Amino acid sequence: MSGELRLDHAVASGTFSLDGETFDVDNNLWVLGDDDECVVIDAPHSVDAILDLVAGRTVKAILLTHAHDDHCRVAPELRERVVAPIFLHPDDKPLWELTHTDYLWDLDLPDGWELEVAGTRVQTLHTPGHAPGGCCFHVEDLGAVFTGDTLFQGGPGATGRSYSDRPQLEESIRAKLFALPDDTVVHTGHGDDTTIGAERAASADW
Structure with missing residues (x-):
């Protein structure tokens, strides 16, 4: 037996740049697997972290939620270090x-792919x-x-910059x-966890 499913988490600090502006950000790092194999969700600032x-x-895949630089910056280097493929929705090219x-x-990451x-x-x-190719990853066995x-x-992520669309984002979340x-449980790219129920209840204020 390779052990039970587990989720490992850390936070890495760096920058996010878009539309000519740069901001300091802290990103959640998520690695899901057991004692033998895992997947990495997003590759923000630090390969070593x-x-x-x-x-x-063994890393089976590097799964990218989207291609803002603070989520994909070290993905190519990580790919070389762990010899695993990078998955991204093509709309984020x-x-x-x-x-x-x-x-x-x-x-590519098509909708519904497992x-x-x-x-x-x-x-x-x-x-x-x-982002146009934004994706979430549902793990039913983990309830997350x-x-x-x-x-x-x-509430929803930011939509004030290029390639974003607030009505589309709200529809994605609701659907x-x-x-x-x-x-x-909602494991986010930045900040604390929440739950679907809590965010559904709060959505009346959007």
């Missing part, structure tokens, strides 16, 4: 190319709005969804995320 969570396990001009990701890791299914939910910058504790059970 991610490798500390991987802890020598314009954002990817703002950060990576010499590399592409490896495989990956198995440690005997557990990770399902892709395409949730455009914060990884939302990147689509949904935070307190895809609010279809999940209320007790589903």
